[in-house]
Amino acid sequence: MTQDLDRAAMAAFLKRAAQRLEECRTELSTLDGEVGDGDHGASMADGFSAAATGFETEGDDLPGALRAAGQRFLSAVGATVGPLYATAFIEAAGRSGPDSIPAPTLIAAFDDGIARRGNAQPGDCTMRDVWLPAARCAASGSMPEVLEAAGAGLEATRTMVAAKGRAARLGSRTLGRIDPGARSALVILEALSNTLGGEGDSA
Amino acid sequence: MSESRAKRSGAPDASKRAPLKFGDDPLLWAAWLYYEEGMTQSEIAATMGLSRPTVITYLSEARERGIVNISIAVDRLRSLSLAQQMVDHFGLRDCLVVPTEGGERSLIDRLGDAGARTLGWHLRPAQTVGIAWGRTMLAVAAAVPPQHLADLRVVQATGGTTAAIPYTPEAVATRLSEALSAQVVPISAPCIVSQPQVRDLLLQEPVLREQMQSLSELDMIVLGVSSLRPNSTIHTSGFFANALEQHDHYRDAVGSLVGRFIDAQGTPVIGPLDGRTIGLPLEALRQVRTRIGVSGGFDKVPALLAALRGGYINVLVTDADTAEGILRADGAEVQRQSLSRRPPSSPTPEPAPAVGTPAPPPFVKKLLNDPRAAVDEAMEGLLRAHPGHIARIDGSFRAIRRATPAPEGKVGLVIGGGAGHEPLFLGYVGPGLADAVAVGNIFAAPPPDRILACCRAASSGAGVLHVFGNYSGDVMNFEMAGELASAMGIEVRTVVTTDDIAYSPASDRDGRRGTAGNVFIFKIAGAACDRMLPLEDCERITQKANAATFTMSVGLTAGSLPETRRPSFELGADEIEIGVGIHGEPGVQRALMMSADDIADRIMDGLFSEAGLCPGSRIGLLVNALGGTPMMELGILNRRVHQRLAARGVEIVRTWLGPYCTSLDMDGASVSVIVLDEQLEDLLLAPCDGFAFRVG
Secondary structure: OOOEEEHHHHHHHHHHHHHHHHHOHHHHHHHHHHHOOOOHHHHHHHHHHHHHHHHHHOOOOHHHHHHHHHHHHHHHHOOOHHHHHHHHHHHHHHHOOOOEEEHHHHHHHHHHHHHHHHOOOOOOOOOHHHHHHHHHHHOOOOHHHHHHHHHHHHHHHHHOOOOOOHHHHHHHHHOOOOOHHHHHHHHHHHHHHHHHHOOOOOO | OHHHHHHOOOOOHHHHHOOHHHOOOHHHHHHHHHHHOOOOHHHHHHHHOOOHHHHHHHHHHHHHOOOOOHHHHHHHHHHHHHHHHHHHHHOOOEEEEEOOOOOOOOHHHHHHHHHHHHHHHHOOOOOEEEEOOOHHHHHHHHHOOOOOOOOOEEEEOEOEOOOOOOOOHHHHHHHHHHHHOOEEEOOOOEOEOOOHHHHHHHHOOHHHHHHHHHHOOOOEEEEOOEEOOOOOHHHHOOOOOOHHHHOHHHHHEEEEEOOEEEEOOOOEOOOOOHHHEOEOOHHHHHHOOEEEEEOOOHHHHHHHHHHHHOOOOOEEEEEHHHHHHHHHHOOOOOOOOOOOOOOOOOOOOOOOOOOOOOOOOOOOOOOOOOHHHHHHHHHHHHHHHOOOOEEEEOOEEEEEEEOOOOOOOOOEEEEEEEEOOOOOOHHHEOOOOEOEEEEEEEOOOOOHHHHHHHHHHHOOOOOEEEEEEOOHHHHHHHHHHHHHHHHOOOOEEEEEEOOEOOOOOHHHHHHOOOOOOHHHHHHHHHHHHHOOOOHHHHHHHHHHHHHOEEEEEEEEEOOEOOOOOOEOOOOOOOEEEEOOOOOOOOOOEEEEOOOHHHHHHHHHHHHHHHHOOOOOOEEEEEEEEOEOOOHHHHHHHHHHHHHHHHHHOOEEEEEEEEOOOOOOOEEEEEEEEEEOOHHHHHHHOOOEEEOOEEEO
């Protein structure tokens, strides 16, 4: 996968991700309510919406706009996902060229940023169980392969006992459920894939 | 037995049909078939030659006469039905499920016992049995009673490991062979050698060739399954040294058996270790007729599921929670043994099976305009209600400070967290309490810039103390805000509250969550700051208050969020959740509804053991409503709480009773105690004035 995202493509991706997360708002909050506190849908939808706005209206170059996106996300929602995705955006800003960033670099930066801030290990039943396989696959694979790896990671969270966050208190009762953070990570990757594949290519 | 039956003349006719082992007691017989064998009332009627109403009467009487102990019966039944589901779902030859909780013996010992029994059922003379290594395997070998089947052979399934562990392949195989009076065939080579060439050379040695030949003739194998999670013993056993971390090849592996690796689907993961491993290959494992896997504990679920998917196990010995987890993880509908399926009252005729899917629960009615504006509108209303106590910072509804100015040179106290817990946190702002509070979205931490605004408002040169509940979101956001404040020259210290005893064992105190006990900790911190103590002292005293505070809660109904307006989890009509937190989330354990006194006893037993309450202890007591529970019921609960404390000889300095820390509309209550020394008591009773908490 060698596709690069320039500022316009990044803006389109963030907008699409915000829109898809808004559509998934209730689904994500319901998933989260079963294992945690139920704020995930609202936090992700509002956070990405703020990030998309920040990206479009601030920053002199692509790294600056990515930093603004992270800052806006954080200020808008706080929560658990705020610091995690803000760090992801800031990590991406650090690795971005002035005008574009390769998609595999973006995905890897997101995974690394989230890992750095949240300290979750693979298998802890978190969003990293989607971001990590996606980042690994993106290094050499195509976008459909990345989505496949991410989807397998999401499914695998059913077999995991949560080690982080409020779900951790449930012990074995999280088994059989997908992790809401992993689910929203896949929604974001799908939005990225659709953006790179062009408007009509959502299959 | 027939003698004893003859002795009793008054037995009903039906007792003649009961088998000898149940003596002459048809009630015991009926109860056994119902609870232990899981038969329906109709099947029991047919078996015993009775009418169904008679069976129902018998079952009812069996319970009244104490023949039936519900808790044990339900647990065993659950194990039976789970084992059957495992057999059906994975096409196993046999499955044995032991209860997860079981007395004083460890799970590994009980699994070892069950594994040994299973081994005994399948073992025939002249068979060749392989056995792997590990703690559970040693427990199996140790539990096998001496027996004398002729011409048995026990073969070590892999080469040897470091002798630093007591459960090496050699030790396990030797132990088993002794118990079975069998010949033992070791594998006289390391399991993992340094290079493939070494392995190839070794395999040419006649001694090892002969041993490997025995390994290819197995009729049966007993093996464990290892998780590859970071805390798994596989990493500390020295078995693979650092090989796993060093090789990216194994990143897809979720489990290990007989020294080999498999991915989530059970496909072998081939890496550089493969050519260096001496032992039973996975393909050969699958050819063994009886493959008994013995493994339990829910960290093993991904690994066990992979082993089952790959067909490496066809007889499974595990525990109930793990079995249920495996089934659910594989998408099977687990027939959950509802706690209320066998009500404590008399058995009722079985209902007709439900048709179609159940309707979604109705929307919960709430006083709302736009759910997304709920927090801002609520804060605005509360600010208007209490202008003498709280005020906005820079026009924000979510960064709130005390209305009256704090004395110069006082350490600032900033608290905060998600909305939905009102009157927490803003009700604890004012003289002798917090100086500012950062409010997040519902059940979501406030962002760093808002916390920073509070920190700056609270700072008057003596530093600022941040106190908040131990949740990952709050920790991250407060941490980021602290860094920003430091960069601006404000010294910040942090105390994270961890009073919820249900969350984790006492050894993991730092991992626990902050719940209603927050109220005491905020009060003590506020009083310390109000005494104009330096920042280090305020921090130390607040830490002490946290260490002295313990909370346990019970939920009666699930809470519902304004955005979804549906209960966030399903709770049966007569079920309750023990150990709920303050986010409408499920608790740590589900139980049958019980009386207020029983609930109080359950909570107080937990608090007594955790808080070390003894005659002469002095405490502050908080009996808190989680949102939906009325004062009247808190009174009923508090009555028993006081009885228990009085019986223990504990002195209650003061009781607070009401909604102090809520979880939206959740029905339920929590009890918090703070164990006081002279200093904490002095600070707890010092004057303060927040709109939800006033002393003096």
